[in-house]
Amino acid sequence: MNASMSYDVAIVGGGPAGMAAAERTIGAGLSTCLIDEQPRLGGQILRQPPPGFAVTGWQSGRLYRAARALLARVERLDAFDFRAGHAVLGVGAGHAEEGGFALSVQPLATGGVERIDARRVIVAGGCYDMPVAFPGWTLPGVMSAGAVQTLLKSPQVLPGGRIALFGTHPLMIVLAEQILAAGGEVAGVHFAQPRRAMLAALGPRLPGVLRAWRPLLEGARGLANLRQAGVPVHFGSAIVRAEGGDALEAITLLRAGGRERVACDVAAMCYGFLPQSDLVRQVGAAVRWAPGPGGWETLCDEGMRSSLPGLYVAGETAGVAGSDVAMLRGALAGVTLACDAGALDEVEGARVAAALRARIARLAPFTAMLRELADPQAYLPEPELETLVCRCEDVSARALDAAIAACAEGDDGFGASAVKLRCRAGMGLCQGRSCEHAVIRRIARASGREAAQVAGFTARFPARAVPIAELLERDAPAR
Amino acid sequence: MTPGSSHPDILIVGGGLLGCASAWHLARRGLRVALVEQSQVNAGASGQNAGSLHFQIERRFLEQGEEAASDAARIVSLNRLAIAEWQGLEDMLGRGLDIAMHGGLMVAETEAEMALLAFKVARENALGLPTRLLDADELRARAPCLSPHLAGAAWLAEEGHANPRILAGAFAQQAAREGAVIACGARLTGLAMQADGQYRATIEGLDGLGEVTTPRVLLASGHWSARLAGLLGLNLPLYPVPLMMNVTERGEQVLPFLVQHVGQRLSMKQSEDGNFLIGGGWPSRFRRRADGLPDLDRPGEIVEANLLGNLAVAARVMPGLAARSLLRSWTGTTCISADQLPLVGEVGKAPGLFVAAGGSLFTLGPVLARLLAQTIVDGRPADELALFLPDRFAHLNAFAVLP
Ligand SMILES: Cc1cc2nc3c(=O)[nH]c(=O)nc-3n(C[C@@H](O)[C@@H](O)[C@H](O)COP(=O)(O)OP(=O)(O)OC[C@H]3O[C@@H](n4cnc5c(N)ncnc54)[C@H](O)[C@@H]3O)c2cc1C
Numbered sequence A: 001m002n003a004s005m006s007y008d009v010a011i012v013g014g015g016p017a018g019m020a021a022a023e024r025t026i027g028a029g030l031s032t033c034l035i036d037e038q039p040r041l042g043g044q045i046l047r048q049p050p051p052g053f054a055v056t057g058w059q060s061g062r063l064y065r066a067a068r069a070l071l072a073r074v075e076r077l078d079a080f081d082f083r084a085g086h087a088v089l090g091v092g093a094g095h096a097e098e099g100g101f102a103l104s105v106q107p108l109a110t111g112g113v114e115r116i117d118a119r120r121v122i123v124a125g126g127c128y129d130m131p132v133a134f135p136g137w138t139l140p141g142v143m144s145a146g147a148v149q150t151l152l153k154s155p156q157v158l159p160g161g162r163i164a165l166f167g168t169h170p171l172m173i174v175l176a177e178q179i180l181a182a183g184g185e186v187a188g189v190h191f192a193q194p195r196r197a198m199l200a201a202l203g204p205r206l207p208g209v210l211r212a213w214r215p216l217l218e219g220a221r222g223l224a225n226l227r228q229a230g231v232p233v234h235f236g237s238a239i240v241r242a243e244g245g246d247a248l249e250a251i252t253l254l255r256a257g258g259r260e261r262v263a264c265d266v267a268a269m270c271y272g273f274l275p276q277s278d279l280v281r282q283v284g285a286a287v288r289w290a291p292g293p294g295g296w297e298t299l300c301d302e303g304m305r306s307s308l309p310g311l312y313v314a315g316e317t318a319g320v321a322g323s324d325v326a327m328l329r330g331a332l333a334g335v336t337l338a339c340d341a342g343a344l345d346e347v348e349g350a351r352v353a354a355a356l357r358a359r360i361a362r363l364a365p366f367t368a369m370l371r372e373l374a375d376p377q378a379y380l381p382e383p384e385l386e387t388l389v390c391r392c393e394d395v396s397a398r399a400l401d402a403a404i405a406a407c408a409e410g411d412d413g414f415g416a417s418a419v420k421l422r423c424r425a426g427m428g429l430c431q432g433r434s435c436e437h438a439v440i441r442r443i444a445r446a447s448g449r450e451a452a453q454v455a456g457f458t459a460r461f462p463a464r465a466v467p468i469a470e471l472l473e474r475d476a477p478a479r
Numbered sequence B: 001m002t003p004g005s006s007h008p009d010i011l012i013v014g015g016g017l018l019g020c021a022s023a024w025h026l027a028r029r030g031l032r033v034a035l036v037e038q039s040q041v042n043a044g045a046s047g048q049n050a051g052s053l054h055f056q057i058e059r060r061f062l063e064q065g066e067e068a069a070s071d072a073a074r075i076v077s078l079n080r081l082a083i084a085e086w087q088g089l090e091d092m093l094g095r096g097l098d099i100a101m102h103g104g105l106m107v108a109e110t111e112a113e114m115a116l117l118a119f120k121v122a123r124e125n126a127l128g129l130p131t132r133l134l135d136a137d138e139l140r141a142r143a144p145c146l147s148p149h150l151a152g153a154a155w156l157a158e159e160g161h162a163n164p165r166i167l168a169g170a171f172a173q174q175a176a177r178e179g180a181v182i183a184c185g186a187r188l189t190g191l192a193m194q195a196d197g198q199y200r201a202t203i204e205g206l207d208g209l210g211e212v213t214t215p216r217v218l219l220a221s222g223h224w225s226a227r228l229a230g231l232l233g234l235n236l237p238l239y240p241v242p243l244m245m246n247v248t249e250r251g252e253q254v255l256p257f258l259v260q261h262v263g264q265r266l267s268m269k270q271s272e273d274g275n276f277l278i279g280g281g282w283p284s285r286f287r288r289r290a291d292g293l294p295d296l297d298r299p300g301e302i303v304e305a306n307l308l309g310n311l312a313v314a315a316r317v318m319p320g321l322a323a324r325s326l327l328r329s330w331t332g333t334t335c336i337s338a339d340q341l342p343l344v345g346e347v348g349k350a351p352g353l354f355v356a357a358g359g360s361l362f363t364l365g366p367v368l369a370r371l372l373a374q375t376i377v378d379g380r381p382a383d384e385l386a387l388f389l390p391d392r393f394a395h396l397n398a399f400a401v402l403p
């Protein structure tokens, strides 16, 4: 263990939520360490191009204005430690007497593993694209919307010539525009849900939703732009399979009018986002299955305190709700923490917190509407029996089903871990991130339960696989 | 539970390896068996362990000096039976169990450790276990992937490993085929002896069927067994030990053997799938309950120094490991008895109450379950269990009051 550093607060994640939290804890005079595995601040939506790399039109959209302003403010702060390019592998109990938490942190550039001690921790790890297994999904060229977006912002610029987008999430519209702006070709945007289902989600909530009118307007404007650029946008167009030899050549979609085969080099799926809660689960805080797309969101009180004393959550880790809510929740976590630490006057803290909560409440109708409108549950493509569900360990849907059937013998309450023990799904390098969702859904269906009633994989140290040599680059271990 | 299982011939508490294997042997011999498991089959230590089949005297027996070691060497008689049991297990259960018995090495790094190995091998040979001392060159020839700096090793051709993820489940499946009733999500919360000598057990989580009356109860409940015996006012000399395990990503097959260390806590092997499993008895730490006492019902938390210590020993013995990535570390709780030997058989003070717990019971579970079943059916202890009967601690229950 390299020399351990001690802080009042450690914040995992430098996205909108983590930045907003840091602004508050630093403002309250608490020593703060902000840790992110990415090389720069900004998180998912503001993922900055590497320094010195110019991308035209980088996140120029009005949608990101507030987040960009926050980024600019936080970058000007100098009274805190920002550990860029550091992955947090684990959050554990701190010193026996002093309490608090100990974070195992891996500097990605230099290797090794460091320990960071903090009295309190805020986990603001964001969210990730919901992976979906369907025939052909393991072909090179099939990827997540997030992966395409990351590539767009990096020196590789464009992953392929013709890019098809499919799924249920309106982010596809934003992404398609970004691809066009970067000079790429969009081979079509395919919403699996029919247009009327989307309108039905919008309708009853319209009055509340209109208070957050900007994203709606941006969405409508985006659709019009795509139409103008000649990009086909389909509704009720659901993917059936991806085809190709060594790499993707086309996707087949099923529509009211029949099947359509769309030639493309890249197909990006976008069925929504799952909270990144591996660290929270590892340290034992309570989570619950999120409504809509699912995934594990952290349970917290109205001050963003998790079920573990001293552990707070912010942003999408507490439930996917978009960057504006993420920022507000980050600020709220920071304020609550500062009050709990005695660094902020209780009355003043309560006043600020109430104002933040009121702003979050104003956004709630829009968040709820978006979740319903983008809800993938009824539209997920199905794997065939030979389709790999766990691609790290080569576990097919057939093998998974056999394991589920075996678990079901004599026991109807089994969870994903029991299935994993039988068939290895989730035992690989990705730590189960890419198959847990599918495993839970299949268990739920086979045993007539709701996904929320199926326990997930047990989250373990380390959150990212780490070479043993790097762990051992420390002083003499205990005997 | 099905109707009729409220009056079984025996109630087994615990769906780990011991409970499931005992259920199978007893059901095969015609007993009406009901097994209750509070969570799922194999959810306890039986599904979390390292899967080592170690038949050499374990390091933990050598830690407490020569006299204790000689005493504990009595375990060798049981280890020899266990070898034969494992060799016949796949045939007996009629399915593959990922059993690899390609040999085991207990390595030494120093001359002092070599001397300890020589002492151990002599004891084992005298007791009929054919371990053999390898010098540094012989060791290198046999296992070129291990460090060239090792001083030597003790070799036993029958050692190896098996897959703990499937064994207990395989027994449970066979037991169910023989008519045993296996109820998961069913927790024993009350146990009393009636005036007629029968036991009345309260089971929580069974729809509509919470009371079981039975002439026999088997506590195969791992480290929980001591607390459950407490329901009858009885004491069992068993204590919980929270441990940790590590697994690396997959790699090409280079290590066909089980590797242990005579001077350090280490067990290491490569699974069928290519992952390296690294453990050997490094402790984790119980989390605390709200009242400050250790929480025995939750898996322990990793102690960082021990994680690093475990990996360091492993990488010293097998340098190539350093380049592998650690995928996951996990914790589990095993159960050890006051004299480190298994506790298996009837509790004299409470006729009809049986226990099976304590020790490396992945290795010894299959044979102990068979001997215990024989004991229960015959109504007298199997000879092979003489050293392991609970009544060697009868004094612990001298003050117990039962009907
Ligand atoms: C592909 C994609 C596109 C999105 N597009 C939009 C959009 O257009 N509009 C919108 O409102 N929302 C969008 N979202 C949702 C969401 O990401 C944003 O709402 C916002 O970024 C949430 O802020 P956050 O701070 O909660 O998380 P993030 O911005 O994701 O920040 C979390 C940060 O934590 C870091 N991190 C996580 N785990 C660790 C670890 N173990 N160690 C070190 N660092 C860690 C990550 O590197 C990341 O930088 C998108 C999400 C994804 C995945």
Ligand SMILES: Cc1cc2nc3c(=O)[nH]c(=O)nc-3n(C[C@H](O)[C@H](O)[C@H](O)COP(=O)(O)OP(=O)(O)OC[C@H]3O[C@@H](n4cnc5c(N)ncnc54)[C@H](O)[C@@H]3O)c2cc1C
Binding pocket: B013, B014, B015, B016, B017, B018, B019, B036, B037, B038, B039, B040, B041, B042, B043, B044, B045, B046, B047, B048, B049, B050, B051, B052, B053, B054, B186, B187, B188, B189, B220, B221, B222, B223, B224, B228, B243, B244, B245, B267, B279, B331, B332, B333, B334, B335, B356, B357, B358, B359, B360, B361, B362, B363, B364, B365
């Ligand atoms: C990390 C680790 C590594 C190990 N490595 C090895 C090894 O390499 N080789 C080896 O030989 N041994 C090893 N062991 C030891 C071995 O795993 C155990 O000795 C063995 O699994 C014990 O099996 P069991 O059936 O007695 O207990 P368990 O598997 O713990 O089963 C007991 C069951 O009882 C249930 N139960 C408890 N209370 C109740 C109740 N009130 N009602 C209903 N059910 C209840 C529990 O849920 C549990 O499933 C290891 C142990 C650990 C923890």
